[in-house]
Amino acid sequence: MALAFDEYGRPFIILREQEKKSRLQGLDAQKANIAAGKSVARILRTSLGPKGMDKMLQSPDGDVTITNDGATILELMDVDNQIAKLMVELSRSQDYDIGDGTTGVVVLAGSLLEQAEKLLERGIHPIRIAEGYEMASRIAVDHLESISTKYDVSRWKRSLAEIAVKAVLAVADLERKDVNLDLIKVEGKVGGKLEDTELVQGIIVDKDMSHPQMPKRIEDAHIAILTCPFEPPKPKTKHKVDIDTVEKFQTLRGQEQKYFDDMVQKCKDVGATLVICQWGFDDEANHLLMQRELPAVRWVGGVELELIAIATGGRIVPRFQELTTEKLGKAGLVREKSFGTTKDRMLYIEKCANSKAVTIFIRGGNKMMIEETKRSIHDALCVARNLIINNSIVYGGGSAEISCSIAVDAAADRHPGVEQYAIRAFADALDAIPLALAENSGLPPIDTLTVVKSQHVKENNSRCGIDCNDVGTNDMKEQNVFETLIGKQQQILLATQVVKMILKIDDVITPSEY
Ligand code: ADP
Numbered sequence: 001m002a003l004a005f006d007e008y009g010r011p012f013i014i015l016r017e018q019e020k021k022s023r024l025q026g027l028d029a030q031k032a033n034i035a036a037g038k039s040v041a042r043i044l045r046t047s048l049g050p051k052g053m054d055k056m057l058q059s060p061d062g063d064v065t066i067t068n069d070g071a072t073i074l075e076l077m078d079v080d081n082q083i084a085k086l087m088v089e090l091s092r093s094q095d096y097d098i099g100d101g102t103t104g105v106v107v108l109a110g111s112l113l114e115q116a117e118k119l120l121e122r123g124i125h126p127i128r129i130a131e132g133y134e135m136a137s138r139i140a141v142d143h144l145e146s147i148s149t150k151y152d153v154s155r156w157k158r159s160l161a162e163i164a165v166k167a168v169l170a171v172a173d174l175e176r177k178d179v180n181l182d183l184i185k186v187e188g189k190v191g192g193k194l195e196d197t198e199l200v201q202g203i204i205v206d207k208d209m210s211h212p213q214m215p216k217r218i219e220d221a222h223i224a225i226l227t228c229p230f231e232p233p234k235p236k237t238k239h240k241v242d243i244d245t246v247e248k249f250q251t252l253r254g255q256e257q258k259y260f261d262d263m264v265q266k267c268k269d270v271g272a273t274l275v276i277c278q279w280g281f282d283d284e285a286n287h288l289l290m291q292r293e294l295p296a297v298r299w300v301g302g303v304e305l306e307l308i309a310i311a312t313g314g315r316i317v318p319r320f321q322e323l324t325t326e327k328l329g330k331a332g333l334v335r336e337k338s339f340g341t342t343k344d345r346m347l348y349i350e351k352c353a354n355s356k357a358v359t360i361f362i363r364g365g366n367k368m369m370i371e372e373t374k375r376s377i378h379d380a381l382c383v384a385r386n387l388i389i390n391n392s393i394v395y396g397g398g399s400a401e402i403s404c405s406i407a408v409d410a411a412a413d414r415h416p417g418v419e420q421y422a423i424r425a426f427a428d429a430l431d432a433i434p435l436a437l438a439e440n441s442g443l444p445p446i447d448t449l450t451v452v453k454s455q456h457v458k459e460n461n462s463r464c465g466i467d468c469n470d471v472g473t474n475d476m477k478e479q480n481v482f483e484t485l486i487g488k489q490q491q492i493l494l495a496t497q498v499v500k501m502i503l504k505i506d507d508v509i510t511p512s513e514y
Contacts, residue, residue: 041110099382132422
């Protein structure tokens with residue numbers, strides 16, 4: 001088995017055994033599968049934690065992504081091996097359910113596979129290992145619950161994290177403990193500094209008024225939100241219109257103009273002071289809109305229109321005839337803001353009727369930075385949302401894993417059967433997280449882990465973890481490093497589930513051309 005890189009620098013896995021054989025059975029199958037899973041985990045291991053390294057990935061069309069987000073790395077890696085794909089799926093599930101902890105879950109699964117391999121070599125049947133892992137995971141999940149504490153979300157204070165919390169609190173339904181993240185728009189624009197990132201109470205759209213002479217600021221806007229074309233109907237190509245005289249041409253033109261003029265009038269009649277349209281309109285129509293003093297914004301995407309409709313309490317109008325006063329959205333202020341000396345402009349829709357929709361507006365030196373910040377914000381939003389749904393937390397920096405490892409190890413003694421080896425192996429596998437965190441921070445992994453572990457036992461303190469940032473204390477409560485209880489539990493459950501699944505495969509049949 002080897003890890004190779006293609007011409008774009010993306011890692012991929014070559015399984016030697018599979019080059020020759022089209023079928024792997026029994027222990028060979030398990031070993032090959034474990035090797036594939038482990039190699040994916042190894043790639044992510046160095047990205048774990050606050051000092052984790054970034055990966056640079058280039059797509060076939062030349063787009064470069066720099067990230068240390070596990071789910072994103074795996075998404076872009078384009079792995080070809082089926083087991084490796086399961087690991088990608090694993091990270092995706094964690095992302096889908098929890099939104100954070102996507103690197104950790106893969107590292108844990110890799111470590112569980114590594115321990116399983118050792119047990120297989122000692123002749124323990126894979127089913128016994130799977131059962132032992134299952135028991136151990138339940139012990140660990142219960143133990144996490146017992147060391148968890150409650151956390152008050154509004155205590156969070158650190159620029160981006162604070163913005164994420166404020167955004168989630170703005171859209172949260174605290175009574176029903178429900179958060180609709182769709183109401184938070186994350187928008188970015190190259191330029192400025194990361195610190196300029198702000199939370200806007202409203203919607204920002206990367207568009208400007210369709211004509212430079214339209215007003216840049218509209219107070220108390222009544223907005224027509226159109227998904228139908230805002231221009232005279234175009235003659236279809238299969239119809240034939242004979243125009244053989246100048247008069248006929250002018251009549252047709254006049255009719256067209258009148259048609260559009262009527263549309264503009266209709267907007268004005270229902271009380272619209274701004275039109276936001278999914279479609280474009282030509283220069284002539286644009287000019288007319290300017291003359292008739294009806295500001296308009298064109299080419300606004302469907303998702304954005306929906307958000308604008310929600311925020312302003314308006315209705316999307318799919319057929320022009322259906323436009324009525326009640327369907328207009330309302331915003332206290334719509335303004336165009338320009339950035340720097342460039343012609344870059346964006347539209348701010350603020351003081352909306354339904355104040356629940358907000359935008360996090362990210363600034364940064366380049367596109368890659370903005371994209372990575374978007375991913376961090378996504379994680380932070382998910383954590384804040386999870387805390388509103390359930391505000392139980394466990395401490396991070398590997399402390400929860402170390403505490404679980406000790407608890408699971410102790411439980412192994414109570415199991416007389418062969419499973420005890422698997423349970424103990426599970427305990428060892430949990431150590432992979434603090435070990436990786438220490439290693440990535442430039443600390444001697446084994447020494448550091450030993451010291452911290454003995455602190456857990458001697459001081460009965462489950463909050464001790466790896467002091468990655470060299471703060472001077474390894475009490476994660478003092479460092480304010482924590483993770484949600486449900487996130488950590490989900491990591492353990494998902495990792496166990498996928499490893500059990502891999503262990504139960506004893507026959508790999510691939511098409512013979514492999
Ligand atoms: P994931 O994608 O799994 O969330 P991260 O790269 O975000 O991966 O790393 C998360 C791990 O790093 C967790 O185990 C977390 O407890 C730990 N961690 C985060 N910040 C710190 C810190 N300041 N000190 C120690 N550990 C930390």
